[in-house]
Amino acid sequence: MAKGIYISGIALLLLTSCLKKPKACLELDEYYEVGREYSFESCSDNYDFITWDFGDSTAGFIGDIAPHTFSRNGQPVMKLTAYANGAYRSDEVKQAIKASRRYIDRIEVTGGTNYNKFRFTFDQFEFINDSVSGNYSAVEPYIWRFWPEQQYVIPINTIRLKLVGERFTKATLVDEDVNFETDLSNPVELQGLNGFVIKFYWTYAL
Amino acid sequence: MKTRWATLLLFLFAYAGNAQDSSNVRLLVKGVSDQYFISINGTLEKNKSVFRLPQGTHDIQVWSPRYELYTGKIETGTTETTTKLVELKPSTDYMAFIAARESYKKQLLLKRTAPFLVGTVSIVSLPFLYVMRLNKHEELVQSEFYTQFGQITQGTTDNTAAQYRSRNVLFFTAVATAATSTGLFLAFRKQVKNLKPPTFRQQNPFTLEYFDFSLSPQQVPTGSLVFSF
Numbered sequence: 001m002a003k004g005i006y007i008s009g010i011a012l013l014l015l016t017s018c019l020k021k022p023k024a025c026l027e028l029d030e031y032y033e034v035g036r037e038y039s040f041e042s043c044s045d046n047y048d049f050i051t052w053d054f055g056d057s058t059a060g061f062i063g064d065i066a067p068h069t070f071s072r073n074g075q076p077v078m079k080l081t082a083y084a085n086g087a088y089r090s091d092e093v094k095q096a097i098k099a100s101r102r103y104i105d106r107i108e109v110t111g112g113t114n115y116n117k118f119r120f121t122f123d124q125f126e127f128i129n130d131s132v133s134g135n136y137s138a139v140e141p142y143i144w145r146f147w148p149e150q151q152y153v154i155p156i157n158t159i160r161l162k163l164v165g166e167r168f169t170k171a172t173l174v175d176e177d178v179n180f181e182t183d184l185s186n187p188v189e190l191q192g193l194n195g196f197v198i199k200f201y202w203t204y205a206l
Numbered sequence: 207m208k209t210r211w212a213t214l215l216l217f218l219f220a221y222a223g224n225a226q227d228s229s230n231v232r233l234l235v236k237g238v239s240d241q242y243f244i245s246i247n248g249t250l251e252k253n254k255s256v257f258r259l260p261q262g263t264h265d266i267q268v269w270s271p272r273y274e275l276y277t278g279k280i281e282t283g284t285t286e287t288t289t290k291l292v293e294l295k296p297s298t299d300y301m302a303f304i305a306a307r308e309s310y311k312k313q314l315l316l317k318r319t320a321p322f323l324v325g326t327v328s329i330v331s332l333p334f335l336y337v338m339r340l341n342k343h344e345e346l347v348q349s350e351f352y353t354q355f356g357q358i359t360q361g362t363t364d365n366t367a368a369q370y371r372s373r374n375v376l377f378f379t380a381v382a383t384a385a386t387s388t389g390l391f392l393a394f395r396k397q398v399k400n401l402k403p404p405t406f407r408q409q410n411p412f413t414l415e416y417f418d419f420s421l422s423p424q425q426v427p428t429g430s431l432v433f434s435f
Contacts, residue, residue: 048344051351060355062348086340087347 020084022047024091028078031204032070034101035156036181040066040078044091047082054078056099070099073205098206102154102180105203107163108141108187111173111196115165120144123159125152132165138197147203154202156181161190163198174198229282231257235268236293242270243412246280250412259288268292271408271417272300303406303419310404310421317394325387328380335377342370 025043032038042050042064052066055076061068070076076099081092107120117130129144136142146152158181163174174192178200187199233255235242244251245267251257259282268276273294280290349363406419 049348051348053355058355059357060351062351083344083347087344088340 019089020046020048022082022084022089022091024050024080024082024093026078026080026093026095028095028097031098031100031206033156033204034070034073034099037067037069040068042080042082044080044082046084047091048084048087049082051081051083052078053080055097073100075099075206098204100204100206102202103205104146104150104152104154105201106143106145106147107201108143108199109163109173109196110136110138110141110199111192111194112136115167115171117166118142118144119162119164119166119170121160121162121164122152123155141199151205154180161198161200163192163196228258228260229285230287231259231280231282232287232289233257233266233268234289234291235270236291237296238270238273238294240270242268242273242294243410244268245412266290266292267411268294269411270294271410272419273297275411297408300406300408300419303404306404307421310401313401314398318391318398321387321391321394325384325391328384328387332377332380332384335373335380339370339373339377342366342373346370 023045024047025045027043028040040052044050049062050064050066052061052063052068054060054066054068054070055078056070056072056074058068058071075096077094077096079092079094081090083090104122109118112135116132117128118132120127120129127144127146127150132142158177158179160177161174162172162176165171165173171193173194173196174190176190176192178188178190187201190198190200192198233244235244235255241253244254245265246257246259247264259280261282261284263279263281266276266278266280274297276292276294278292280288282288346363346366349358349366352358353360353363403421408417408419409415410417
């Protein structure tokens with residue numbers, strides 16, 4: 001009888017040790033752009049399935065690769081739970097992220113100028129600055145700040161950026177389409193006429 | 207003429223006297239379908255049911271395996287055929303053997319066969335029930351997750367929870383049954399080992415041969431002959 005109990009105990013121990021222990025893992029960026037569709041992938045291990053709670057009161061997701069689009073600015077805490085052994089074993093990990101739209105932060109203009117006015121066109125918006133004078137080098141560029149006084153959202157599509165210099169005449173210094181859906185560089189650097197360079201900086205709100 | 211009539215009458219009387227000297231005896235043995243042994247006046251007549259016996263009283267003995275020896279007399283009258291009904295009574299020892307055999311079979315059933323069968327069925331079904339339970343729990347957790355976000359209704363989750371509870375009951379019942387059956391099987395193992403199958407031996411009073419009755423491995427009583435010289 002004692003032998004039987006001993007063998008049963010060993011068998012139970014072996015069975016328990018065979019059970020999977022899931023390890024939840026989440027590696028996220030600090031910021032995620034509102035309106036952009038992301039595919040989240042987990043670095044979890046030893047699991048059967050994963051649940052994703054995006055922390056923004058939207059629908060959850062079950063699966064390895066979770067598609068999600070944040071719909072408003074905020075600081076959601078994303079929770080990932082990895083389950084194994086019929087969901088009797090689980091491990092979860094939480095991580096706070098920042099979801100925000102992209103806003104125009106500033107533009108930095110470099111280039112010799114005899115213009116006293118810049119007219120900057122971004123999509124359907126036009127901004128005029130008449131405090132322009134002198135030459136602007138890469139070390140001391142002309143800085144035109146927008147954020148936070150002016151909060152212009154950068155749409156996730158192709159936008160035409162145009163800079164026009166004015167004194168007595170008008171000259172289009174930069175006129176270029178930027179695809180903000182694919183271009184996530186910051187700043188976005190645009191080469192214009194006569195050595196003009198625009199560095200377009202954007203920022204997240206949070 | 208007188209002589210002729212006298213001769214005829216003498217013949218008729220003689221014939222009539224000769225006809226009543228012996229009689230056909232029909233023996234009916236009640237309650238026995240297989241072999242039986244008959245001894246008439248000490249002479250063995252195996253499995254015979256019709257005899258020609260002279261008029262008078264005769265000793266008759268009938269025996270069949272598993273039955274008591276019948277001892278009686280038969281009287282053949284003036285009729286051509288005499289019928290004798292013999293009813294054999296089952297041997298008391300054999301009845302005791304039957305009772306012991308039933309008790310033995312019952313003990314085997316309760317202490318070995320039933321625990322073994324129930325335990326085996328439970329143990330075999332355990333992996334299936336375990337997997338079914340795991341799958342349903344997984345489904346329940348996912349269902350609860352979706353309900354939390356309003357992606358499915360609470361009713362769906364309640365339904366899944368009820369199914370999960372049923373599978374839990376099935377699984378734990380199987381676990382308990384397997385444990386109990388195995389425990390009983392092991393606990394009774396020595397007792398079953400010490401159980402002796404009952405046997406019954408009976409001697410043919412005429413041939414002195416022995417009939418042995420025991421339990422075959424299939425627990426069917428079998429008869430065997432042992433000749434003694």
